[in-house]
Structure formats: structure tokens, C-alpha cells
Amino acid sequence: MSNETSTPTLPVVTSAPEAAASTPREKAVPRVRLRSLDTLWFQVGGTLCNLACSHCFVSCSPTNHTHEFLSLDTVRQSLDEALELGVKEYYFTGGEPFLNPDMEAILEVTLRQGPASVLTNGLLLDAARCRRLATLSESSDYSLDLRISLDGYDAESNDPIRGEGTFERILAGARTAHDAGLNPVMTVTEVHASNASARGRERFLDLLRAHGFERPRLKVLPVFQIGNEAERTGAYASWQRLLDDDAPPDGWDHLQCSTSRMVTDQGVWVCPILVNEPGGRMGQSLADSLESFPLGHSACWTCHVHGVSCRT
Amino acid sequence: MSNRIPEDAEQKQRRAAAHRRRYSADERERMAAHRGMATWGERLVPLDVFHDAVHRYGRALGADEAAAERAAFVGAAPDATPVEGPYSKIAVFGGIYNNSHALEALLDEAARHGAEAIYCLGDFGGFGPLPERVWPLLVQGGVRSIQGNYEQSLASGAEDCNCGYADPRDNHFAALSYRYTAENTSAEFKRWMGGHPLRRRVRVGERELLLVHGSPRQINEFLFASATSVPYLEVLLDQERADGLLCTHTGLHWHRRLPSGRDVVNVGVIGRPANDGRTEVWWSLLEERDGELAVELRPLAYDHQGLARDMAREHLPQEFIDTILTGWWTTCLEILPAKERSRSRF
Numbered sequence: 001m002s003n004e005t006s007t008p009t010l011p012v013v014t015s016a017p018e019a020a021a022s023t024p025r026e027k028a029v030p031r032v033r034l035r036s037l038d039t040l041w042f043q044v045g046g047t048l049c050n051l052a053c054s055h056c057f058v059s060c061s062p063t064n065h066t067h068e069f070l071s072l073d074t075v076r077q078s079l080d081e082a083l084e085l086g087v088k089e090y091y092f093t094g095g096e097p098f099l100n101p102d103m104e105a106i107l108e109v110t111l112r113q114g115p116a117s118v119l120t121n122g123l124l125l126d127a128a129r130c131r132r133l134a135t136l137s138e139s140s141d142y143s144l145d146l147r148i149s150l151d152g153y154d155a156e157s158n159d160p161i162r163g164e165g166t167f168e169r170i171l172a173g174a175r176t177a178h179d180a181g182l183n184p185v186m187t188v189t190e191v192h193a194s195n196a197s198a199r200g201r202e203r204f205l206d207l208l209r210a211h212g213f214e215r216p217r218l219k220v221l222p223v224f225q226i227g228n229e230a231e232r233t234g235a236y237a238s239w240q241r242l243l244d245d246d247a248p249p250d251g252w253d254h255l256q257c258s259t260s261r262m263v264t265d266q267g268v269w270v271c272p273i274l275v276n277e278p279g280g281r282m283g284q285s286l287a288d289s290l291e292s293f294p295l296g297h298s299a300c301w302t303c304h305v306h307g308v309s310c311r312t
Numbered sequence: 313m314s315n316r317i318p319e320d321a322e323q324k325q326r327r328a329a330a331h332r333r334r335y336s337a338d339e340r341e342r343m344a345a346h347r348g349m350a351t352w353g354e355r356l357v358p359l360d361v362f363h364d365a366v367h368r369y370g371r372a373l374g375a376d377e378a379a380a381e382r383a384a385f386v387g388a389a390p391d392a393t394p395v396e397g398p399y400s401k402i403a404v405f406g407g408i409y410n411n412s413h414a415l416e417a418l419l420d421e422a423a424r425h426g427a428e429a430i431y432c433l434g435d436f437g438g439f440g441p442l443p444e445r446v447w448p449l450l451v452q453g454g455v456r457s458i459q460g461n462y463e464q465s466l467a468s469g470a471e472d473c474n475c476g477y478a479d480p481r482d483n484h485f486a487a488l489s490y491r492y493t494a495e496n497t498s499a500e501f502k503r504w505m506g507g508h509p510l511r512r513r514v515r516v517g518e519r520e521l522l523l524v525h526g527s528p529r530q531i532n533e534f535l536f537a538s539a540t541s542v543p544y545l546e547v548l549l550d551q552e553r554a555d556g557l558l559c560t561h562t563g564l565h566w567h568r569r570l571p572s573g574r575d576v577v578n579v580g581v582i583g584r585p586a587n588d589g590r591t592e593v594w595w596s597l598l599e600e601r602d603g604e605l606a607v608e609l610r611p612l613a614y615d616h617q618g619l620a621r622d623m624a625r626e627h628l629p630q631e632f633i634d635t636i637l638t639g640w641w642t643t644c645l646e647i648l649p650a651k652e653r654s655r656s657r658f
Contacts, residue, residue, distance in 0.1 A: 001599065007386070034385075035529075036529060037385075038544070047351065052342050052343055054336065054337040054338065056352070059342075059346075059351040060343055061343050061346050062343055063343045063344070063346040063347050064346040064350075064351060065346075065350070065359060066350040066351050066359070066362060068495070079353070081382070081542045082543070084381060084386070084543075084547075085385060085386060085547070086383055086386055086541075086543050086544045086546065086547025086548065087543065087544060088539075088541050088544040089541065107520060113541060113542075113543065114541030114542075114544070115538060115539045115540075115541065115649060137650070137651075140537050141537070141538065141543070142651075143536075143538040143539055143649035143650040143651045143652075144537070144650060145649060145650040146650075163334070163336070163339060164334060164335075164336055165334065181654070182650070182652060183650065183654060186651050198480065199585070201480065214657060215653060215656060216647075217646065218479075218646075219478075226353060226354065227354070228342070230354045231354070235354060235494060237445065266363070267366065267367075267370060268370070276350075276351045276352060276353060277353060278352065278362065278365035278366045278368070278369050279369050280369075281366050281369040281370040281374070282369075282370045282371065283370035283371040284370070284372055285373070285378055286382075287370040287373055287377075287378035287379070287381045287382050288370055288372060288373050288378070288381075289370070289371075290372070290381055290382070290385045292476060306604075309478070311469060
């Protein structure tokens with residue numbers, strides 16, 4: 001299975017049975033079962049983004065075509081399969097989802113079947129789009145949640161990460177969404193250690209209140225030392241891996257990969273984090289992806305240690 | 313036509329200039345590196361190398377195998393829980409949260425409506441004052457209960473309530489509630505809590521209903537109306553071979569008749585109001601009527617002023633007291649989906 005010319009230097013996750021059984025080291029990699037498929041992710045924007053953030057663990061940019069936009073048809077096929085599997089909720093990410101010209105049509109069909117959350121950088125949230133999204137939301141019994149990324153409480157801390165001038169543009173987009181009745185969840189990563197502290201959180205909430213958000217919502221996520229972030233602050237150390245001995249008494253059911261999968265234009269992946277690892281791919285259809293998965297990547301260590309869920 | 317060409321060229325130049333301004337040198341370098349390449353971990357490889365590698369991983373089940381795999385995945389879950397009843401009318405509620413005032417009122421109401429059995433879906437403690445007051449009322453009222461996350465945590469001596477919140481402020485108030493309840497609950501009451509089952513099955517008329525705290529899968533799973541899809545509920549009820557599902561945990565009541573004709577009811581909580589600006593709390597009355605299951609979500613008025621006075625005497629947070637007096641939540645808000653949050657005051 002290994003190919004010297006294309007195998008990257010970092011450990012590669014694999015679901016290949018021959019690799020899983022080949023050496024004692026690999027035998028010790030624990031496997032996580034999919035106990036139910038509650039959350040289905042769509043990498044609807046591919047790896048294409050109108051930003052090129054320095055901490056992006058998927059290294060998205062305007063020119064990164066590792067994964068392309070998802071088509072409405074692909075989403076429809078997965079939604080049909082999801083119906084039978086009893087999926088509870090849907091999440092959309094990228095890249096930037098709203099670069100995808102089918103995005104609003106995709107949300108319309110999704111909201112007939114379940115709740116939807118969109119992870120966006122907020123730059124494409126103009127008044128007309130927000131009005132259309134608000135209409136979609138109002139016409140469904142299910143929630144439409146927007147999550148807008150912001151990485152500092154001022155331009156000085158945000159813009160070096162997300163790009164020149166983005167602080168103002170992100171807040172403008174968030175405000176437009178808010179004024180249309182879509183109260184977004186601002187999503188902050190721990191690129192600055194202070195972002196996760198009680199005081200840091202309060203500063204973000206104060207910032208949002210100052211911009212007219214009466215009920216500010218905030219989610220803080222840790223960073224993953226992969227993609228651009230590995231270049232910015234360093235890659236994982238070799239000890240940052242999960243072994244069978246690390247299994248908590250209740251097993252691995254706390255990990256998001258025990259209840260979710262990710263659809264990209266290249267097939268179905270185990271989670272939204274590992275889409276740039278070919279070994280994270282589990283097959284073409286959701287049915288292909290229902291088996292257990294080896295927690296062999298260092299990013300799995302972050303999810304376990306930090307209790308990460310990409311859900312809101 | 314003739315003067316549009318130079319205009320377009322000028323526009324193009326302006327766009328290019330804006331593009332240069334918007335992206336820093338680092339960003340432009342990254343973008344140039346990505347052209348024709350794929351990101352594989354930290355490395356860049358030609359797109360075709362990545363795409364070839366991708367298709368060496370994962371399964372490719374045929375149509376029949378895929379159908380069998382899906383069917384097995386959502387296959388029936390064996391459940392030996394004995395079936396109680398049949399009854400023609402039952403009262404069901406959740407989340408007492410130490411609110412003995414509301415529990416007294418509920419027992420009176422249930423009797424007044426002629427309920428043949430009364431079920432509590434767990435969470436006797438938390439939020440309110442004086443946990444021991446609830447115990448004799450539950451016993452004297454003949455209330456049949458299941459464990460919520462509170463009973464599970466208190467009976468096992470766990471360090472937290474396992475409420476399932478994700479936000480630090482919500483967790484702060486949850487921890488405060490749990491500590492107060494744990495310290496003021498006797499060892500005997502905790503043991504009694506731990507003796508309750510985690511689920512019950514109750515027949516109302518022809519319908520066999522499954523009673524759980526959060527969801528059949530997880531004691532602290534939040535089933536909010538706007539965040540719980542119909543296909544999810546249909547699959548759950550198929551797996552459980554039940555004609556209806558009764559749950560609580562979220563604190564917000566709702567009822568949905570599924571396309572299959574089965575009912576899902578979040579029965580509400582009697583411990584605190586439903587974040588709707590009313591001081592009443594909510595419970596459910598289920599009745600067989602002409603062979604059908606009739607579901608009524610009912611508001612319950614009780615001595616909320618008396619509760620607020622007890623809470624103040626016990627030095628519980630003013631935030632909690634405000635909720636009792638106004639009907640608006642001041643905590644546990646971050647777990648709410650967009651629709652439920654948009655109806656909140658805070």
C-alpha cells in the first residue's frame with residue numbers, strides 16, 4: 001500500500017487491513033466504531049476559499065483544488081442515503097461554502113430534511129444573500145445556523161492570521177447576518193492562547209455586544225497542527241499519537257468520528273479534519289463508510305485530548 | 313462597443329490591483345504553490361498523485377452489499393425492558409430540578425385529570441433549592457421514574473452532572489447547581505435514585521411508548537425540536553420497535569407526529585419555565601382517544617414566588633431566581649439551536 005514517491009513525511013492514516021495488521025506498532029492503533037450517523041458533513045466549498053489563512057489546517061486558498069465544490073446532485077445522493085441511515089443534522093464547510101454557486105439550492109433541499117449549519121468566513125454575506133438565507137430559515141421547521149470565523153478581537157490580532165482587512169469585513173458580514181435575523185455563532189480558534197481564556201471569551205462577547213449583537217454566540221476551537229498551521233507553529237511531535245492503552249473506560253464514543261462522516265467531491269471521509277489525508281477516505285458512498293476507523297493520525301490525539309467537536 | 317474594450321481592460325487592471333492589495337506576499341506565495349498541486353498532509357503533491365492515492369483507500373461496495381450494510385447499521389436494537397400498562401391516560405414530566413412546589417402542583421393536576429399513572433423522566437435535582445423535599449413527594453405520589461443524568465451522577469458519586477453543555481459559562485452554572493444538590497442530598501436518597509431504570513416501556517391504549525431521559529442512545533443527548541430531523545426519529549423508533557418516544561433533558565417541550573403516524577414528545581420540565589416569558593412550567597398528558605394517542609402539552613402554574621424565596625434563602629444564584637420570576641432563561645443558552653435561541657430574551 002505504501003508508495004515511497006508519494007508518501008508524505010507525516011504518519012498517514014490508513015484503513016487498509018493489511019497495513020493495520022502488519023507490525024506491532026500499527027496493531028496498537030485503536031479503532032473507533034461508528035455507533036450512529038448523527039452528523040453528516042459536506043465539504044461543499046472543496047478546498048477553495050477566497051482567503052488563504054495562515055492557520056488553516058486544510059490549507060484552503062483561491063487556488064487549492066485538492067477537493068472541488070460539491071454539486072447539488074452529489075449532495076442530493078448523500079441526503080437520500082442519509083434518510084435511510086437516520087442522520088440527525090447536516091454541516092457545511094469548505095473552503096468557503098458560499099463560493100459554491102449551488103450553495104443556496106443545497107441549503108434549500110437540506111432544510112427539508114433536517115437542520116443545517118454553515119461554517120463560513122462571512123465575507124460573502126451581503127444583505128441580499130442574508131435576506132434569502134433568512135427566508136430559507138423561516139420556511140423550514142429546522143434551524144439554519146451560521147458559524148462565522150474570527151481569530152482576534154481587533155484587526156491587529158485577527159488580520160495577520162486571516163488576511164489584511166478581514167477583521168472589518170468579517171464583522172460587517174456577521175452584522176448583516178444578524179440584522180437579517182440570522183444570529184451567527186462566532187467561531188474563534190486558539191491561535192492566540194488568550195482566545196480560550198475566560199477573559200478572552202468575555203472580550204469577544206463584549207466586542208459583539210458593541211456591534212449590536214444582543215445575544216452574542218461564541219464557539220472556541222483548538223488548532224490542529226496540520227496543513228498551514230504546521231508551517232506556522234510546527235507539526236505534531238511523534239509522541240502525539242493514540243494507542244490502545246489510551247482508551248478511556250467507555251471506549252472512544254466521545255470522539256466525533258463515532259457519530260459523523262464527511263462527504264467531499266472525492267468520496268466519504270472519516271471526519272472534517274483529515275480530508276487532506278488519502279487514508280482518511282472510507283469509500284464512495286455513506287454505506288462504504290459505516291465500518292470502524294483506525295485512530296492513527298496525530299490529529300486524532302488533539303480530538304481526544306481536547307475533547308474536540310467541530311459541531312456547534 | 314468601441315469604447316467598452318479599454319474600459320474592461322481598466323476594470324481588469326483595477327481588479328488585479330485590488331487582488332494584490334488584498335493578499336499579502338505570503339498569501340500570494342501560498343496561492344502560487346497550490347496551482348496544479350494538492351495538499352497531502354503538510355506536503356504538496358501533483359493533483360493526480362493525490363487523486364490516485366485517494367482511490368486506493370476506502371471500500372467500494374456493490375449496490376446489494378451497500379443496501380445490506382445500511383440495513384444492518386440501522387438494525388433493531390434488542391431491548392428486554394418489561395412493558396407496563398396498558399393505561400388509557402398517563403401524566404409524564406421531567407426535570408424537577410428540586411422544585412418541590414411545582415411537583416406538589418403537578419401531583420394535584422395529574423389526579424384532577426384522572427391520570428392512571430404518573431411518570432417522571434429524570435433529573436430530580438439541580439437548579440432549585442432543598443433537594444430532600446422532592447423525595448417524599450415522589451414516593452407518596454407513586455411516581456414511576458427513570459434516571460436522568462443527575463440521578464446517574466449523584467448515585468455514582470460522579471464529579472459533575474454530565475449535563476452535556478459545551479460552553480464554559482453554561483458549565484460554570486451547571487457545576488454550581490450540581491455541587492449544591494450533591495452536598496444537600498442524603499446518601500439514602502442518592503442510593504434510591506440509583507435504583508431506578510434507565511428506560512421504561514409503557515402501553516397507552518394500543519401504543520407502546522419508550523420513555524427515556526435524553527434519547528434512547530444517550531442519557532444526555534439534547535433533542536430540540538428544530539435540531540432533530542424526522543428521519544432520525546423514524547430510524548430510532550424502528551430500531552427500538554416502539555410506537556412513540558417520550559423524552560426530556562432539553563427543558564423545552566414539543567410534540568411531533570411523524571409521517572409514520574408515531575409520536576415523539578419532549579414532555580417538558582416542571583423545574584423551571586420554558587424560556588417563553590411565562591412563569592408556568594410544562595408537563596404532558598397522554599390519552600387513548602378513539603384508538604388514537606392524544607398528546608396534550610399543558611402549562612402548570614405553581615407557587616413560583618415561594619420557590620424564589622426558598623432559592624434566595626439558600627443563596628442560589630440571582631440568575632436562577634430571575635428565570636423563575638420572569639420565565640426567561642439566563643443560563644444554559646449556548647446549547648440552543650438557532651430557532652430556539654432566536655426566541656430567547658438573552
